[in-house]
Amino acid sequence: MSNIKMTPMLEQYLRIKQDYPDALLFYRMGDFYELFLEDAEIAARDLQIALTSRNPNAEAPVPMCGVPYHSCDPYLAKLLECGHNVAICDQVEDPKLAKGLVKREVTRVLTPGTVVEDANLAAKAHNYLAAILWDAKAAAGGLAWVDFSTGEWTGIQSSREEELWQWMQKTDPREILIPREQAVPKRYADFEPRIHPLPVPSFFDLPGARRRVCEAQGVADLEALDLADKPQLAQACGAILAYLRQTQKHDLTHLAPFRPLNLARHLLLDEVTERNLELFRRLDGGRGRGTLWHVLDRTMTPMGGRLLAERLQRPWKELGPIQGTQEAVAFLVDNEPLRQDLRTRLDSVYDLERLSTRIFLNRANPKDFLALRNSLSVLPQMEELLEQARTSGDEADIPEQDGLPRMIAQMLKGWDNLADWAGLLQKALADNPPHLITEGGLFRYGYEPELDELMDLTEHGEARVNDLLEEEKSTSGLERLRLGFNKVFGYYFEVPKSLADKVPYHFTRKQTLVNCERYITPQLKELEEKLLSASDKRKALEYRLFNELRERLAQARHRFMDMAGRVAALDYWQGLAEAAVQHNWSRPEVHEGLDIEIVSGRHPVVEAMQGDTNYIPNDVRVGEDKRLLVITGPNMAGKSTVLRQAAIITIMAQMGSFVPARTARIGMADRIFSRVGASDNLAQGQSTFMVEMMETARILRQAGRRSLVILDEIGRGTSTFDGLALAWAVVEELCARGKGGVRTLFATHYHELTVLESKLPQVANFNIAVKEYKGDIVFLRRLVPGPSDRSYGIEVARLAGVPRSVVGRAKDILHELERRAKENGNGRHPAAPEVQSVLLPGFGASQPEPAPEPSMPPHVAEVMDELENLDVNSLTPIEALNVLHRWKTTGLNKD
Template sequence: MEAVHNTPMMKQYFSIKADYPDAFLFYRLGDFYELFFEDAKQVAHELELTLTAKNGKNAEHPIPMCGVPHHAANGYIEQLIERGYKVALCDQVEDPKLTKGLVKREVVQVITPGTLMSSLTEKENRYLVAVVEQDGRFGIARGDVSTGESALTSVATLDAVAKELSIILPREIVVTSSEHEAALSHLQIPLTQSTRRETHPHGDRAIDAAQADAFAVLYAYMHDTQKRSLAHLQPAIVYEAADFMQLEPNTVKNLELVRSARTGDKKGSLLGLLDVTGTAMGGRMLKRWLEKPLLSQHTIAERLDAVEELLAHYFERQQLKDTLREVYDLERLVAKVGYGTASARDLVQLKSTLRLIPRIQAALEELFSDRLGQLALGLDPHDELTDLLDRAFVEAPPISTKDGGMIRTGFDPALDELLVASKDGKTWLATLEASERQATGIKTLKIGYNRVFGYYIEVSRANAKLLPEGRYERKQTLANAERYVTPELKEKEALILGAEEKSITLEYELFCQVRDQVKTHIESLQRVSRRIAELDVLVALAETAERHDYVRPVTLTGRNVMIENGRHPVIETVLPRGEYVANGINLNEDREMLLITGPNMSGKSTYMRQFALIALLHQIGSFVPASRAELPIFDQIFTRIGAADDLVSGQSTFMVEMVETQEALTRATDRSLILLDEIGRGTSTYDGMALAQAIVEHIAEHVGAKTLFSTHYHELTVLEDSMPRLANVHVRAVEQDGRVVFLHEVRDGKADQSYGIHVARLADLPDALIARAEVLLSEFEQTEERTVVSPKEPVVQAEPVDQLSLFAETDPVRETVQTLDLINMTPLEALNTLYRLQAEARK
């Protein structure tokens, strides 16, 4: 065992592995990456690889080993990263041909969930986030290695950190303490603890110490894992959460902004509907806009002006759409340049994109909105850079940068000479093959090449006897052929291979020189990419508005709301055209809250969501699904819609209801929008109704937010008489032939009945059960009348009354239960005891 571990290679392995204990070490050996010991066992299990032993399975102390081919490693690495692991890539860093003894190896990159550069989703960012506490605040720095984007903010509490991260949805979080790691573990996002800091000029943009420290941690982690230049890192965008509409994580989920609640996919969400962008970077920007709606009336108006202009100019919009479809992901191409991984093919794509800019500018010349004009001015076509790339590279270069075939003829005279020499040599080979076939009469004779023997003449075994004695020198015998060489062939081989090797080396050098020149333009290219992305989003919003008949909303400085014929933007698209029932909404100083009643499945929740989505669309600068809309700027949207247990934290539906309602009651302002759907249904009838009324009163008296409150407690509708700013509305339904027909129309006034049994009939419950339910309903309605307390009645502190107690203070049943030896009871004994206790309790 000791002898095996003391070999030079294993010493090198252990030395490197010691620096990366939390990562799988992919150790390069020839054409494979090998893993050893526990790494090998775990990776073999995760990826279903064959586990072998380096020194043989029959050795006294076998070393577990598994491996993957170097050329196919990315696929295996991606699988490990998606499962939350890290991989340290250990490569040879010197040429084995020029080295005596053990080749030097180093870790050239650590791949983590937040820094994976391959297998990227086109229209999604892969964020890495650092969280640091400093001076009583928590700094949050985020970055995307694949695009160079970075941003900074700070918040007051860890709870606020968790909420911000729930919106950002990073792939990895870096923290500086075990306390923070434990506090954020419920997010179920891979966490890494790291305390190293490294300053960077972009960190100077921070507006407080927490932000600056967070950026220093983020940059250090990026630098430590990527081990290369991060020249593509863009200046950090500093923002305060209060600069944008605040959206709770459950609001993003309930409104299905970026993911369908049913499938978890983008399709079926608001983002899925709006995203008709032509570029990947436009798709990513649109998602960011949805997650951070605006509060600035000026910026909202700028975007609306641009969308209106694009909507009015059909031909220019179509020209922009067609051109944008040809644009490559400029943001990630530029990132590759700065990162040092761009290929010649990437640079050709960069050139192709820059060549499209004049076409984009020509289309924008006919448009005059302020924002479109600003975007047009910032679109620099980089003519000199485009010319350089055009002269340097062929139109379809190979993927690899180390096999030649990239550089265009005429770009470099020395390369041209080498290529001519190589080409002439190959022409000579073709001539030799033809002449030897004629001289020997063997039509299948051919000249081939491999890395071991170089060029050779190959003749089948059957034809070898036809060769004159001594014509060729035998080099290799195969099962079905003989291979030969001649002095003349070997001489030409040296010339051809020498020219090829030199040309390939020179091509790579020229490629690196051109790539370095592109690198000097990174900042200006990133500005172009941001402008193209924004233009793409605006074109997509205009296209959506035309397709679905949206209107421009009017932005109000006050708090009134007026929507005529509003529609749910997503649901209307899955119904046959014209079948969606549009509904309006009218709120003002005298009408702050709507109490919505109506049967289940009638559309109460859809009505509430539609209002929130229209408000949100307005604040990203989009037209809205309505025939007319006048809207204020909401600072926050709170939603409690739908029943959902929180199994991770062990909270019931009712507890989740109360927690989410508490968020709205404590954080909402009179500029907020609150949507509460059937609060109180998770507990007893009287508890639920009491809580529902108390919540309605609290919002009206202490919050003042515009509120939509749907309820199945029809008794609450009498509140309209005593609360002047509350109005009843209901979703219409009618009974036809004993069955309920949902009209989905929202009208003023309260619903006349709940139709719960009718809904049960629609669900095909047994007829006998339905009949029994109708009888019981009739009895309940005759024997019980529930009422509500007027909100104007003072609250009197009553004597404390316990909720239903299982046992009286001197109950003998209680005393018996307390003395039971449950641990040693058999199931039968426990059942018998329970039976006796039940009988005793019934006396």
């Protein structure tokens, strides 16, 4: 740096860069944003653009690269995707008026969590910036999150730090603000790249947070926002506001009124359940096909898509909203022409929320105004469609208000066509405006008289000059009068010398040539001045008019946002209706009891992947008397699918959606927990079994009477006896919870658990039917009452392609082991131990004396000792077979 020749421009650049060391500085120079030094090297590498240098022949050339300012959005999007922040340094004075170096300053800092441009955002997904604070002394914390592109924000306060981080995973923010001294739990280390540690005094201090929140929300105290008794949540909100002011350099009055998330109104799904049920992502981490979101999403607008995501993430736990949504969906299911007409109109609506935000923040371009105009033009058409449906509605089974379901009628009651703004934009905007607001061509003829004259001059200037020529010819009688132009004199009239004595008195001689004389007139000079300055004047006037129009539109943001919400709701309802019709779903009955009865239920995602003709439906009944279903059957038979489809149908029902079943009665759940699949976390030293037990522990701590729990293969990650004991104890605990136990679907390979049906009144046995035919097995995919007779593990291994020799040998070993077990009296399922609830350490009753162990022959005891000390997790299949062979040929043959 010391060898670099410091020019005034480079000095200005480095001075500004000092204030933004963590951002790439986009420095405006003419028609380009330039980057220098290390910023240039980083940007050139990540953008794959040429890295050049300033003063390449100097002793220490300055690395540089640049992108055109008028088409920089794709480059900015790529840098943000790479995790960089970008500081936009613009010229803040007119270069024509500047004395010396043009004044520049940073007008905005782009960060992944604060962008508002469509190029950086997924249309149907929220883009969250979050702040989290945990106060160990107060044993309380707060988490707030905001979608800056729409202005929506909310948050929660909790006495459990783990709950805050669970919600962090659910919201999946692109940026996370955290106090500098606060540690991130190891389990959530994946968030580290998104985290910004910030000093508490500047961002998280309570007095400053209180002041910032009240100022941004326009309230006198935090009581109006339900934050007075939530200091940690208020601090998180204050940190978000401080960060937004620092990066956006704009007032934040566009943010919606803050309301803490009311968890009591929603069915809660933790991040483990979202992942296991593949609501938004497949188990491999991918989005799209293979997720419930992909099957459900038939929305036509970005606002409707985001509302669908919110409802899928937080379904209702109140009958009113659920039944109201069902009525609206049923109405649109039964009105096919209306639904299709609405879909056509909705397809023309752009993102009203993000459009109005960009307009408010002065980040809108002419194309945004055109998108807004086109969106407003279809609002009257949608209102007309709904009004026609009101007068022609005859659906007697739907509770109606004036011929419409109550939620649609309520939405329509406050419908605002925004006709005044639609008319203004129609009158003002050209049909194909340029991208830049400084290039002119933005407005229609007739919008502004002064602009009309300038437009006439720039677009028809030559015709105006020719009109003046014809006028002079007519009045003077000089038919040989000609019009000319050069850079020295500008426009002039030319007359042959023979006619020079006949020119009118207002002609002024400018130049004499051999054969002619050249003249100017006051009218020609005035017209010339207008023509030469018209283009610049037009651009300046259109720029001013555009900003004035933007300010007027910004003041109407509340009206745009209100209609965006109504359009989103209408799109949400029609999307659920369209999905119901396409997939042949039915309307469920949702009630406040605990019974769940699903007749011919299907897994919507599996059915969508396989086709409805290949999917075998199943019935699931969980009642007051039988709240825990023990489901047995071989691998690949479909146990996990049945578990997941029951949970998914419950979620869909509480969204207000139709469900994939012939009929369904769903007792509302307050939480759904799932423990399915096998996974590990090697980075944190957690084995598959450890992850399984951690998820099980969370369920046992939090599940209540109204919860729905699905458990798959508890205890399979450890030894047979350990796993059986754990699974057995978990079943007992779930049956002992509340009054009558927790509603649970429990899939297992431990057939010993089926004896619990006779011991625990809450337990019922079911199995996935399998048919043996000529030595092969056929998966019937049907859930039927009763336990499975055996696991069919060897048959499944054969289907999977295990070599015949291994399969045959495994059958021989299995038959021998079964024979030995029968001879030793161990061929039956063990009797159930005395049933009791799992007791916490320190609170249990005295333990009974252990029963004396039965005597056994010495050689059997020797084998049992070896078996007990055997580490089955470290054995390869071949080693296991060798051990079994040694027992068979030595120890076990002694009898």
